Amino acid sequence: MYELLLAVCINANPAQCMERRLPLGEEMNMMRCMREGLVHAQKWADAHPDLELKQWRCVKPQEAAAGPLETFSVTEVAKGVFVHRGQHAIPSAQNLNDTSNIGFIIGGDSVAVIDAGGSALIAGALLAQIREVTDKPVKYLILTHMHPDHVLGAKVFKDAGATVIGHKKLDRALKARAQTYEDNLKRLIGDAGYAGSAIIVPDEGVTNSREIDLGGRVLVLQAHPTAHTDNDLTVFDKNSGTLFLGDLVFAGHTPALDGSILGWLKVMDGLKARDVTSVVPGHGPVLTDWPDGAMPMVGYLEALVKSLRESIAKGETMSKAIRTVGDEHRDDWVLFDEFHPRNVTAAFKELEWE
Ligand SMILES: [Zn+2]
Numbered sequence: 001m002y003e004l005l006l007a008v009c010i011n012a013n014p015a016q017c018m019e020r021r022l023p024l025g026e027e028m029n030m031m032r033c034m035r036e037g038l039v040h041a042q043k044w045a046d047a048h049p050d051l052e053l054k055q056w057r058c059v060k061p062q063e064a065a066a067g068p069l070e071t072f073s074v075t076e077v078a079k080g081v082f083v084h085r086g087q088h089a090i091p092s093a094q095n096l097n098d099t100s101n102i103g104f105i106i107g108g109d110s111v112a113v114i115d116a117g118g119s120a121l122i123a124g125a126l127l128a129q130i131r132e133v134t135d136k137p138v139k140y141l142i143l144t145h146m147h148p149d150h151v152l153g154a155k156v157f158k159d160a161g162a163t164v165i166g167h168k169k170l171d172r173a174l175k176a177r178a179q180t181y182e183d184n185l186k187r188l189i190g191d192a193g194y195a196g197s198a199i200i201v202p203d204e205g206v207t208n209s210r211e212i213d214l215g216g217r218v219l220v221l222q223a224h225p226t227a228h229t230d231n232d233l234t235v236f237d238k239n240s241g242t243l244f245l246g247d248l249v250f251a252g253h254t255p256a257l258d259g260s261i262l263g264w265l266k267v268m269d270g271l272k273a274r275d276v277t278s279v280v281p282g283h284g285p286v287l288t289d290w291p292d293g294a295m296p297m298v299g300y301l302e303a304l305v306k307s308l309r310e311s312i313a314k315g316e317t318m319s320k321a322i323r324t325v326g327d328e329h330r331d332d333w334v335l336f337d338e339f340h341p342r343n344v345t346a347a348f349k350e351l352e353w354e
Pocket residue numbers: 100147149150247282283
């Protein structure tokens with residue numbers, strides 16, 4: 001049994017788009033749905049002249065309706081600032097790669113989305129939440145960095161009319177990894193979960209900093225030197241004092257190093273001094289105790305640097321360091337075995353050349 005998932009936009013307001021499900025009956029299988037889908041979609045579109053049909057695809061109703069989409073929710077952390085918390089988990093068909101925090105900010109005349117989520121289905125769930133609270137167009141999608149859990153839903157917002165903005169180095173980083181990221185996601189969450197997900201390169205890059213105005217609400221985008229990755233971008237909402245830090249801060253979830261550990265600590269030194277009301281990390285709960293809330297992560301990174309320098313000074317091999325360095329932190333972090341060994345490897349390579 002298959003049904004059609006239609007992507008439609010309102011003719012009078014092309015930036016306002018949504019998904020509609022069209023049941024096709026018990027008999028429908030994938031092949032037939034693919035063959036006959038266009039006819040059904042066209043018929044539906046003809047009956048809804050106020051809507052424009054953008055795309056259609058065949059989905060299994062039970063698969064698409066199960067899991068995180070049913071329970072998907074956002075929290076208003078400050079007036080007009082909404083955050084959805086991703087799970088601490090490895091991407092799977094069950095979680096649809098709903099593994100990072102994503103959010104949106106509503107201004108006087110438009111909306112900015114911060115990070116797209118790890119798949120098109122998660123992005124669609126966020127867009128549906130936006131439409132629950134406002135009719136204003138989604139003018140911007142701001143990507144905090146290149147990692148798949150933050151970007152693979154981007155096409156949903158691009159199709160809804162958003163301008164995609166990222167760090168000036170994001171474009172190159174995504175082009176180099178697009179195929180790998182897309183193939184990996186397909187393998188991890190399956191074709192049905194993947195549908196519609198894609199790497200989208202930014203329309204505009206930020207070199208140092210840039211302000212965008214949502215109508216009486218200014219967001220400050222700041223591009224950082226290499227830290228978590230070489231394309232980390234933060235978003236500060238001047239109205240509420242909320243700072244979206246992307247993966248420059250992890251809370252609860254083991255930090256993941258894909259840039260420079262020394263660079264990351266340096267960037268954190270600057271961020272610690274920031275006067276903010278609350279901080280939205282890439283993973284974990286919203287932090288209202290800034291900079292204290294970041295201290296566990298900073299402490300982990302500092303301890304890693306210290307232990308690795310000692311290990312390297314003793315002439316130990318990387319494989320020995322991976323087995324021993326930082327193991328005392330195991331109980332402090334979720335997904336430690338999935339991320340910590342990679343952090344040791346990356347930091348060892350960086351520090352052995354000091
Ligand atoms: Zn992340």
